[in-house]
Amino acid sequence: MSIDIETARRVAKLARIKVEDDALPALASEFSAILGFIEQLNEVDVEGVEPMTSVTPQRLMRRADVVTDGNQQEAVLKNAPDSREGFFAVPKVVE
Amino acid sequence: MTELSKLTIAGARDAMRKGETSSAEITADCLSAIAGADALGAFVHHTPDIAKDQAAAADVRIKAGDAPDMCGIPLGIKDLFCTKGVPSQAASRILEGFKPEYESTITSKLFGSGAVMLGKLNMDEFAMGSSNETSVYGNAVNPWKRAGDDAPLTPGGSSGGSASAVAADLCLAATGTDTGGSIRQPAAFVGITGLKPTYGRVSRWGIVAFASSLDQAGPMTKDVRDAAIMLGAMSGHDPLDSTSADLAVPDFEAALTGDIRGKTIGIPKEYRMDGMPAEIEKLWEDGTTMLKDAGANIAEITLPHTKYALPAYYVIAPAEASSNLARYDGVRFGHRAKLAAGDGITEMYEKTRAEGFGPEVQRRVMVGTYVLSAGFYDAYYNRARRVRALIKQDFDKVFADGVDAILTPATPSAAFGLGEMTNANPIQMYLNDVFTVTVNLAGLPGIAVPIGQDAQGLPLGLQLIGRPWEEGDLLNVAYSLEQSAGFVAKPTKWW
Numbered sequence: 001m002s003i004d005i006e007t008a009r010r011v012a013k014l015a016r017i018k019v020e021d022d023a024l025p026a027l028a029s030e031f032s033a034i035l036g037f038i039e040q041l042n043e044v045d046v047e048g049v050e051p052m053t054s055v056t057p058q059r060l061m062r063r064a065d066v067v068t069d070g071n072q073q074e075a076v077l078k079n080a081p082d083s084r085e086g087f088f089a090v091p092k093v094v095e
Numbered sequence: 096m097t098e099l100s101k102l103t104i105a106g107a108r109d110a111m112r113k114g115e116t117s118s119a120e121i122t123a124d125c126l127s128a129i130a131g132a133d134a135l136g137a138f139v140h141h142t143p144d145i146a147k148d149q150a151a152a153a154d155v156r157i158k159a160g161d162a163p164d165m166c167g168i169p170l171g172i173k174d175l176f177c178t179k180g181v182p183s184q185a186a187s188r189i190l191e192g193f194k195p196e197y198e199s200t201i202t203s204k205l206f207g208s209g210a211v212m213l214g215k216l217n218m219d220e221f222a223m224g225s226s227n228e229t230s231v232y233g234n235a236v237n238p239w240k241r242a243g244d245d246a247p248l249t250p251g252g253s254s255g256g257s258a259s260a261v262a263a264d265l266c267l268a269a270t271g272t273d274t275g276g277s278i279r280q281p282a283a284f285v286g287i288t289g290l291k292p293t294y295g296r297v298s299r300w301g302i303v304a305f306a307s308s309l310d311q312a313g314p315m316t317k318d319v320r321d322a323a324i325m326l327g328a329m330s331g332h333d334p335l336d337s338t339s340a341d342l343a344v345p346d347f348e349a350a351l352t353g354d355i356r357g358k359t360i361g362i363p364k365e366y367r368m369d370g371m372p373a374e375i376e377k378l379w380e381d382g383t384t385m386l387k388d389a390g391a392n393i394a395e396i397t398l399p400h401t402k403y404a405l406p407a408y409y410v411i412a413p414a415e416a417s418s419n420l421a422r423y424d425g426v427r428f429g430h431r432a433k434l435a436a437g438d439g440i441t442e443m444y445e446k447t448r449a450e451g452f453g454p455e456v457q458r459r460v461m462v463g464t465y466v467l468s469a470g471f472y473d474a475y476y477n478r479a480r481r482v483r484a485l486i487k488q489d490f491d492k493v494f495a496d497g498v499d500a501i502l503t504p505a506t507p508s509a510a511f512g513l514g515e516m517t518n519a520n521p522i523q524m525y526l527n528d529v530f531t532v533t534v535n536l537a538g539l540p541g542i543a544v545p546i547g548q549d550a551q552g553l554p555l556g557l558q559l560i561g562r563p564w565e566e567g568d569l570l571n572v573a574y575s576l577e578q579s580a581g582f583v584a585k586p587t588k589w590w
């Protein structure tokens with residue numbers, strides 16, 4: 001399958017990665033190469049095979065539904081690029 | 096004098112217990128070896144003060160008696176592990192300045208048992224790569240060189256810094272992580288032992304996630320005994336990782352009897368690839384003969400879906416990565432791009448991720464985004480997960496037929512030159528994982544053991560694959576192979 005420039009642009013947008021217009025053709029051709037490689041999977045007969053979710057046939061552990069952690073506002077915000085008054089700060093979201 | 100840093104874990108443990116040396120002395124020796132090894136690019140964050148404090152505390156414990164095996168052992172830690180108060184940035188620009196407020200389960204188990212942290216080790220960005228060339232820190236370099244050739248070689252990836260540091264005796268052992276071969280391929284490229292445990296044997300908590308259904312950490316060590324000792328200290332159930340298995344941790348070192356008489360070793364015919372270098376084929380045959388001479392039965396086996404492992408991996412791993420790496424948005428930690436006037440939150444995400452992620456990471460995140468997007472989810476992602484189920488069934492059948500372990504090459508070649516693959520397309524680099532990636536898809540334990548050298552003097556390794564949860568048996572077969580191969584070569588110091 002060949003990926004066109006518009007598809008590459010759309011995928012970059014979905015992934016929230018800014019890609020300049022002049023970089024899109026190279027990106028599209030790399031995608032095409034990788035997807036071409038992946039296309040081999042179409043040779044396999046997967047009729048009736050369940051998609052694997054977990055390699056070990058175990059149920060995920062459950063724990064009691066109780067509070068185990070908290071009161072760590074300072075630690076949580078410690079690595080934030082911008083925080084104010086106990087909150088993460090981001091550019092204006094709503095006009 | 097840098098003799099003490101050459102010790103194995105077992106050798107150092109025994110010598111410290113006898114009072115012949117101390118953790119302080121071994122640690123000091125490692126720190127001076129590291130200080131003289133900048134050219135290897137292995138250590139990217141140095142923690143000498145932490146190391147000295149931990150060594151002093153370990154010496155007190157050893158004197159008091161009953162200290163755990165890892166007590167006082169100086170280690171390098173892959174940059175993918177979160178270590179409290181110490182930069183942990185997965186070799187990515189996007190985690191520049193990030194200092195975790197918590198400690199990963201594995202490092203806290205290791206340090207709890209008295210191990211010493213010398214610093215953080217280089218790697219491919221977010222563990223995506225097979226040559227350590229995608230790191231924000233620059234390349235890690237292989238301590239080995241081709242005979243009569245000065246060209247710097249890759250130590251492999253993604254755990255390239257770990258491999259380089261252990262092979263060059265900068266530390267006694269190192270932690271690595273393995274999503275598609277990232278412990279075993281670099282171990283083979285530098286002539287050391289690297290073990291990926293069964294999925295769920297060790298906790299993933301506090302390790303920067305790449306592809307959660309495939310990621311597993313493990314030891315990178317100077318020999319098989321050390322891998323057994325260190326795996327024991329890393330293993331165990333962790334309520335903080337829902338996929339961590341609630342199973343007892345056996346004494347892996349006690350499993351090393353070297354007796355493999357009557358064991359059945361499978362040789363999978365699908366691993367004999369077209370165009371396989373004659374040296375790799377010969378190495379594989381030699382290894383087979385060694386195990387046979389040690390009393391094992393050799394059985395030709397078939398793993399029919401092997402060919403589809405890499406394409407399945409290159410759907411599943413990027414899909415999981417695109418989801419895991421969504422958290423790097425410039426809000427909670429790490430890098431945020433400088434914004435232009437009028438930029439809103441979407442521009443912040445897009446600029447931050449474009450600046451913060453390198454080209455290979457961007458490529459995989461976008462491939463993952465594509466295969467998960469509406470209209471392609473079934474055709475790519477679900478199909479890959481079905482093929483993955485078939486790959487696991489291949490192994491289940493072979494083990495049900497009585498095979499105890501499987502012997503394969505570890506890598507399709509010896510270490511290649513840094514920069515040699517720059518103009519290759521991404522697929523050619525991905526082919527490095529052709530022998531290792533099946534093991535991650537099936538969740539099995541796998542170990543790379545150094546066996547011999549190629550015509551240019553570079554180390555070559557073989558891989559053994561074991562039954563799930565039977566790392567003890569696997570390590571014992573590896574131990575027997577190690578004894579027969581007698582690989583003792585060391586790189587000539589040039590750094």
